[in-house]
Amino acid sequence: MTLAVLLPNTCFAMELSATSAVILEAQTGEILFEKNADKRMGMASTTKIMTALVALEKGKAEDIVKISPHAATVEGSSMYLKEGEKITLENLVYGLMLQSGNDAATAIAEHISGSEKKFAKLMNKKAKEVGISNTNFTNPHGLSEDNHYTTATDLARITAYALKDKTFSEIVSTKSKTIERQEMGKTTLVNHNKLLRSEKDCIGVKTGFTKATGRCLVTAWEKDNMKIICVTLNAGDDWNDHRKMKNFAYENYKATLYGRGGTVAKKVRVKEGRNRSVSVLYEDDIYLLEEKGGEWEITFDIPDSISAPIEKGEVVGRIVAKNQNGKKVFFDAVAEKDVLSTRRNADGKFNENLIKIYGKWLRILTFSDCKQNFAKKLTIL
Numbered sequence: 001m002t003l004a005v006l007l008p009n010t011c012f013a014m015e016l017s018a019t020s021a022v023i024l025e026a027q028t029g030e031i032l033f034e035k036n037a038d039k040r041m042g043m044a045s046t047t048k049i050m051t052a053l054v055a056l057e058k059g060k061a062e063d064i065v066k067i068s069p070h071a072a073t074v075e076g077s078s079m080y081l082k083e084g085e086k087i088t089l090e091n092l093v094y095g096l097m098l099q100s101g102n103d104a105a106t107a108i109a110e111h112i113s114g115s116e117k118k119f120a121k122l123m124n125k126k127a128k129e130v131g132i133s134n135t136n137f138t139n140p141h142g143l144s145e146d147n148h149y150t151t152a153t154d155l156a157r158i159t160a161y162a163l164k165d166k167t168f169s170e171i172v173s174t175k176s177k178t179i180e181r182q183e184m185g186k187t188t189l190v191n192h193n194k195l196l197r198s199e200k201d202c203i204g205v206k207t208g209f210t211k212a213t214g215r216c217l218v219t220a221w222e223k224d225n226m227k228i229i230c231v232t233l234n235a236g237d238d239w240n241d242h243r244k245m246k247n248f249a250y251e252n253y254k255a256t257l258y259g260r261g262g263t264v265a266k267k268v269r270v271k272e273g274r275n276r277s278v279s280v281l282y283e284d285d286i287y288l289l290e291e292k293g294g295e296w297e298i299t300f301d302i303p304d305s306i307s308a309p310i311e312k313g314e315v316v317g318r319i320v321a322k323n324q325n326g327k328k329v330f331f332d333a334v335a336e337k338d339v340l341s342t343r344r345n346a347d348g349k350f351n352e353n354l355i356k357i358y359g360k361w362l363r364i365l366t367f368s369d370c371k372q373n374f375a376k377k378l379t380i381l
Helices: 044-058 069-073 089-097 102-113 116-130 152-162 166-172 238-252 352-364 368-380
Strands: 002-004 020-025 030-035 064-066 086-088 176-181 185-190 202-210 214-223 226-233 253-259 264-271 277-282 286-291 296-301 305-307 315-323 328-335
Touching: 020 152, 020 238, 030 152, 030 238, 044 089, 044 102, 044 116, 044 152, 044 166, 044 202, 044 214, 064 089, 064 102, 069 102, 086 089, 089 102, 089 166, 089 176, 102 116, 116 152, 152 214, 152 226, 166 202, 214 238, 226 238, 226 253, 238 253, 253 296, 264 315, 277 315, 286 315
Parallel strands: 002 286, 264 305
Antiparallel strands: 020 030, 020 226, 064 086, 176 185, 202 214, 214 226, 253 286, 264 277, 277 328, 296 315, 315 328
């Protein structure tokens, strides 16, 4: 699915308890609401969103991690790891994101990088890859340090990136998970995010709290072809803030289907081709994000004719969406099928592209006699 953005935003007022807040549409990166969204703030255990992302990218789920004395005794929230215990990396990530285990965060960091500080460098490197520049990590768990900070906008963008990982999405949407422990037997981890249990459209993501940062919360919601991420930092009433933010987004914005992938946008004439025309298709489903009451106009930037050879799926034009504010977004329009060229080179032979396409067809055929017959036809041509 392709989802286009709507800009500029209409300014809406919403009262929240949070010092800093943002609503981000995850598929487009569109900001739907913000309050001090670029103010640098502490993030507490929402730090662990990046910790989990790096762990899943750098480690393997089946890795066996031996718990160090340092990991077993780290302060704060815990999944109650024991020194010398051996546990899979996957179970540590569940303990990290459901139980908010600082011990799990430290164990993951030591396993991946050898230390928390070295792991923090990987977290900052990943932040740059995500495309954010107003965040700095000094540890994997979120215990307060002077140079450990983010913004609501950056945290929302990190979360949008992380949710593209299927394993991450599965973990953060899990209400509870029973795991096998080496010495403790079966242990049930319960997700601290109570909105997962009370709100059917909530799909995660992470709670956080320290005395220095106040209550921090990141949630994601998905319905009606929209995926929104809500972030609040230093909020006195974060659960209700997030309900308000979710309701605001779905009451004021919608994603409308304007074109189904594979639908014919236009039929164009083919110059010097074995076919006289070819259909040009919408490459993907096109959903356009808009304020309710608004709409988009769809036009085609596709030529009346194109020259062969043409390959199936080749981009031959654009679909243009324009809204009432003059904002334009563009989508690829592609050829429905291969079209061979009838042009000859200077030596009287057919264009190399024709031979290449026939060669591709030859490789698909499995029976040798079919290949031989096809080759003879090609020679006659």
